[in-house]
Amino acid sequence: MTEHAEDGEILFHTGTYELFPKFADDVCVELDLGCGVGSFTCLLAEKFPDRQIIAADVMVGRLRKVVKRVCRAKLQNLTVVRSEARHFVGVMLPDRSLDRLHILCPDPWPKNRHSGNRLVSSDFAAQIFRVLKPEGIFHFSSDDAPYFDAVSTLIAQSGLFAAAPGGIADCCDLKSDFELRWLAEGKSVRHLSVRKHEPDLRNCRGH
Numbered sequence: 001m002t003e004h005a006e007d008g009e010i011l012f013h014t015g016t017y018e019l020f021p022k023f024a025d026d027v028c029v030e031l032d033l034g035c036g037v038g039s040f041t042c043l044l045a046e047k048f049p050d051r052q053i054i055a056a057d058v059m060v061g062r063l064r065k066v067v068k069r070v071c072r073a074k075l076q077n078l079t080v081v082r083s084e085a086r087h088f089v090g091v092m093l094p095d096r097s098l099d100r101l102h103i104l105c106p107d108p109w110p111k112n113r114h115s116g117n118r119l120v121s122s123d124f125a126a127q128i129f130r131v132l133k134p135e136g137i138f139h140f141s142s143d144d145a146p147y148f149d150a151v152s153t154l155i156a157q158s159g160l161f162a163a164a165p166g167g168i169a170d171c172c173d174l175k176s177d178f179e180l181r182w183l184a185e186g187k188s189v190r191h192l193s194v195r196k197h198e199p200d201l202r203n204c205r206g207h
Contacts (some may be wrong), residue, residue: 008067008068008070008071008080009067009080010060010063010064010067010080010081010082011079011080011081011082012081012082012083013081013082013083013087013088013092015087016092017091017092018092019092019093019094020081020088020092020093020094020097022094022097023052023097027051027052028048028050028051028052028099028100029051029052029053029054029097029098029099029100030044030048030051030052030053030054030098030099030100030101030102031053031054031056031093031098031100031101031102032044032053032054032055032056032102032104032176033056033085033088033089033101033102033103034056034057034085034103034104034106034119035055035056035057035062035063035066036057036062036176036177036178037062037065037066037069037177038055038062038065038066038069038070038177039069039175039176039177039180040102040104040174040175040176040177040179041053041055041066041078042055042066042069042070042073042075042078043174043175044171044174045070045073045075045077045078046073046075047170047171047174048077048170049076049077050077051077051099052077052079053077053078053079054078054079054081055078055079055080055081056081056082056083056085056088057081057082058082058083058084058085060082063080063081063082066078066080067080085103085119086119086124086127089101089124089127089128089131090124090127093131094131095130095131096130096131096132096133096134096136097131097133098131098132098133098136099132099133099136099137100132100136100137100138100139100167101128101131101132101136101137101138101139102139102140103119103120103138103139103140103141104139104140104141104176104178104179105141105142105143105176105178105179105182105189106118106119106120106142107119108142108143108144108146108147110144110146110147118147118150120140120151120154121154122154122158125154125155125158125160125161126158126160129158129160129161129196132196133196134196134198135195135196136195136196137164137167137168137193137194137195137196138155138161138192138193138194138195138196139167139168139191139192139193140155140191140192141176141179141189141190141191141192142189142190143178143179143182143187143188143189143190145190148190148192151192152192155192155194159197160196160197161194161195161196161197162194162195162197163193163194163195164193164194164195165193166193167193167194167195168191168193172191
């Protein structure tokens with residue numbers, strides 16, 4: 001399903017199991033998952049017109065604002081998608097389809113009884129690994145220290161990723177809507193950048 005908004009459109013991928021179209025292998029593809037109203041996403045698309053940027057969120061009202069930004073800036077390389085995050089990454093995206101995946105300032109669900117609602121879990125980390133291309137980057141940020149530490153530990157213990165401090169060097173000046181809000185309130189926002197790490201099986205013995 002597609003909703004047309006002014007001169008742009010929103011692709012609806014919630015409740016469907018049709019794979020999202022995969023771009024050519026030589027095209028750099030980035031996903032801003034939970035893009036909000038799109039300040040980071042649109043800046044990324046403007047800065048890198050040769051890349052394909054996907055802006056995904058479940059809130060239609062936010063996505064309509066993204067479409068308006070896309071139209072005002074005349075961006076030709078940004079696709080707006082309405083989908084629940086776990087469904088989009090876990091079901092819709094093909095294997096090895098992204099060069100970089102951004103999850104910026106997601107809801108930290110700070111109360112212990114709600115921690116199971118957090119987006120980044122062991123299962124979700126495995127799906128992130130699946131959809132990243134070889135050497136692909138996962139970029140996570142949070143203003144919530146316990147959540148950031150929990151995600152950092154989970155990612156480290158998964159064995160699926162290696163540290164990539166330079167993995168976001170080309171976009172560290174771009175800020176999401178939530179990061180701008182927290183910085184304005186005097187809060188700090190921490191960033192994690194890791195690279196997909198695939199084991200070298202050349203030295204493994206056959207059976």
